Amino acid sequence: MEGFLSLILEPINEVYLKFKGFFPNILAMLTIIIIGICVAWLVKTVFLKVFKAIKFDNWCDRMGITALMRKGDIWAKPAEVVVKVIFWLFVIVSIMVGFSALNHQAINSLVNQFFLYLPNAFSAVLILFIGYMVAGFLSRAALIAAVNGGLSYAKLIANAVRLMLAVLFFAMALEQLNVAPKIVVSAFTIIFGGIVMAIAISFGIAGIETAKRIIEGEKTKLENDKKGDVEHI
Amino acid sequence: MADFYQTGIITTLHRLGNPSLERIEAELIEYSKARPLALVLPALYSEFGGKAMPGIIEELSKVKYINKIVLVLARASEKEFMTVKELMSPIPYDVKVIHNDGKRIKEIYDTFSRNDLNPGEDGKGRSVWLAYGYVIADGVCDVIALHDCDILTYSREMLARLCYPVVNPNLDYVFCKGFYSRVTDKLHGRVTRLLITPLVRSLRTLAKDHPFLVFIDSFRYPLAGEFCMTTDMAKVNRIPWDWGLEVGALAEVYRNYSPRRICQADIAENYEHKHQALSAEDPAKGLMKMTVDICKSIFRTLASEGVVFSDGFFKTLQVSYLRMAEDTIMKFEADAAINGLTFDRHEEAKAVEAFTRAMGMATQVFFENPMGSALIPNWNRVTSAIPGILDMLRTAVDEDNR
Numbered sequence: 101m102e103g104f105l106s107l108i109l110e111p112i113n114e115v116y117l118k119f120k121g122f123f124p125n126i127l128a129m130l131t132i133i134i135i136g137i138c139v140a141w142l143v144k145t146v147f148l149k150v151f152k153a154i155k156f157d158n159w160c161d162r163m164g165i166t167a168l169m170r171k172g173d174i175w176a177k178p179a180e181v182v183v184k185v186i187f188w189l190f191v192i193v194s195i196m197v198g199f200s201a202l203n204h205q206a207i208n209s210l211v212n213q214f215f216l217y218l219p220n221a222f223s224a225v226l227i228l229f230i231g232y233m234v235a236g237f238l239s240r241a242a243l244i245a246a247v248n249g250g251l252s253y254a255k256l257i258a259n260a261v262r263l264m265l266a267v268l269f270f271a272m273a274l275e276q277l278n279v280a281p282k283i284v285v286s287a288f289t290i291i292f293g294g295i296v297m298a299i300a301i302s303f304g305i306a307g308i309e310t311a312k313r314i315i316e317g318e319k320t321k322l323e324n325d326k327k328g329d330v331e332h333i
Numbered sequence: 334m335a336d337f338y339q340t341g342i343i344t345t346l347h348r349l350g351n352p353s354l355e356r357i358e359a360e361l362i363e364y365s366k367a368r369p370l371a372l373v374l375p376a377l378y379s380e381f382g383g384k385a386m387p388g389i390i391e392e393l394s395k396v397k398y399i400n401k402i403v404l405v406l407a408r409a410s411e412k413e414f415m416t417v418k419e420l421m422s423p424i425p426y427d428v429k430v431i432h433n434d435g436k437r438i439k440e441i442y443d444t445f446s447r448n449d450l451n452p453g454e455d456g457k458g459r460s461v462w463l464a465y466g467y468v469i470a471d472g473v474c475d476v477i478a479l480h481d482c483d484i485l486t487y488s489r490e491m492l493a494r495l496c497y498p499v500v501n502p503n504l505d506y507v508f509c510k511g512f513y514s515r516v517t518d519k520l521h522g523r524v525t526r527l528l529i530t531p532l533v534r535s536l537r538t539l540a541k542d543h544p545f546l547v548f549i550d551s552f553r554y555p556l557a558g559e560f561c562m563t564t565d566m567a568k569v570n571r572i573p574w575d576w577g578l579e580v581g582a583l584a585e586v587y588r589n590y591s592p593r594r595i596c597q598a599d600i601a602e603n604y605e606h607k608h609q610a611l612s613a614e615d616p617a618k619g620l621m622k623m624t625v626d627i628c629k630s631i632f633r634t635l636a637s638e639g640v641v642f643s644d645g646f647f648k649t650l651q652v653s654y655l656r657m658a659e660d661t662i663m664k665f666e667a668d669a670a671i672n673g674l675t676f677d678r679h680e681e682a683k684a685v686e687a688f689t690r691a692m693g694m695a696t697q698v699f700f701e702n703p704m705g706s707a708l709i710p711n712w713n714r715v716t717s718a719i720p721g722i723l724d725m726l727r728t729a730v731d732e733d734n735r
Binding site: 155157158161162164166167168170171173175176177 | 718719
């Protein structure tokens with residue numbers, strides 16, 4: 101009978117001992133996550149106040165960032181969106197740090213991968229942001245130049261410049277995120293190369309007559325010059 | 334209208350003979366290909382439960398020269414907004430309903446506020462201004478027409494006659510105001526008959542026929558809510574958000590354009606809409622509030638034109654106005670008599686007394702704050718402060734209407 105009881109109690113005891121050994125890790129994880137959420141909330145509040153003080157929303161309105169958000173059907177204030185992102189970033193980081201407190205090999209490896217990926221994600225966001233600004237600036241510059249040049253299709257040129265730069269920066273961001281980098285690079289090369297080739301062909305075909313006139317003009321001028329040459333002894 | 338007399342410094346387009354609606358609409362269809370037209374309708378949800386709106390929708394369904402209707406819906410919940418979209422669905426061309434109380438439009442208003450642009454309080458002025466913004470953002474229409482949504486006697490002829498002078502490129506008017514008589518078994522339009530006309534004529538006497546007063550006096554119905562203008566004008570004109578909307582809008586037209594390009598058209602034999610109570614005891618409501626706002630708007634416009642106001646000026650003005658208004662009552666009494674209309678002289682006199690009191694209040698407000706302006710900034714200034722605002726507005730409206 102004792103043998104039978106020990107057969108039942110031993111596994112339970114073993115599980116209890118394992119849990120006893122593992123419990124501080126769970127407690128540490130929960131503590132880290134709770135502290136992380138508190139810190140995230142604190143950081144969110146501080147950032148919200150700082151953004152209000154520096155009139156971040158107004159700056160976003162003037163820079164066209166708010167308009168971009170609205171195009172994506174995001175109707176919250178820019179500062180609110182940014183602090184929400186910051187808050188959730190802190191929460192996710194604290195959850196990851198909390199998981200690492202479990203000291204489990206598979207989880208540790210996942211956490212390491214996450215932290216190694218963070219700089220890539222940050223770079224991708226930065227690339228998209230800078231890309232948006234550069235595309236806006238250059239498209240505006242192209243529009244002004246084309247309008248001043250009296251081109252009736254100025255808006256089309258400006259939109260084309262914006263689209264091409266958007267494709268370029270989007271591909272750069274995807275490459276940074278390591279999202280199927282080979283496919284992204286190939287796709288980008290094909291699309292960008294295709295656009296440039298299309299422009300080159302259309303420009304070339306449209307310019308055949310003009311080029312012909314210029315070359316013929318030069319040729320005639322050269323011949324005339326030769327006829328009028330005086331040979332000096 | 335029986336005569337063809339040209340009054341004042343603007344052009345008056347009369348209703349002569351029996352003009353054919355088919356002909357004018359056929360011409361408008363042709364002209365609107367080169368000058369697409371948007372119709373702006375400021376409406377409250379409650380107006381969809383009234384008698385006027387079903388008739389207006391039915392008439393608008395038959396119109397073929399309008400490119401787009403922009404209806405600004407105020408005081409409506411999300412569910413009521415959906416109902417209005419459904420009610421407007423019989424109209425066979427593009428109809429956009431701007432949900433003034435929707436979350437997206439509220440965010441647009443917040444964007445104005447945080448950039449120190451005051452779009453004013455909720456009302457017809459602000460709604461109309463927002464609709465102009467959408468038409469400008471849309472970039473399709475060259476002409477904007479506007480009328481109220483409480484017109485019981487609405488017909489599509491009214492709209493055609495209102496739009497024709499601006500849509501027709503051969504006439505080249507930039508602004509056209511509607512005029513009509515407002516008669517049932519008695520004369521209506523008390524504020525125009527007993528306030529605006531006597532006040533403007535008294536001011537003309539005191540301010541030596543100032544050109545702005547001559548301009549305002551040229552309009553047969555300066556408070557008519559129906560007008561048509563070019564989209565370019567909507568970009569540069571500021572709009573008052575209070576009851577001074579009609580007079581303030583005319584002041585902006587006077588400021589920015591030559592009177593030679595302004596006209597008024599006889600758009601209807603008769604016009605009937607909901608009547609405002611006089612509210613003689615409460616200056617914050619009804620016709621009294623309207624009177625105070627109109628007087629303030631006229632005084633501020635004249636001050637901005639260099640007219641110097643003093644205590645003595647206003648005292649003289651009040652006396653002059655009272656005499657002029659009393660004479661006007663007598664004229665309308667005779668007019669009513671010859672046409673067999675009911676005329677309550679005592680009620681008319683009471684209205685004049687109330688208007689005189691309201692004028693006194695407006696004078697006080699003007700002296701306290703002559704700079705105080707109820708004008709909403711024009712769209713050129715708004716886009717200069719917030720470059721992406723038109724895109725935001727278009728996205729908000731398009732998403733709401735998806």
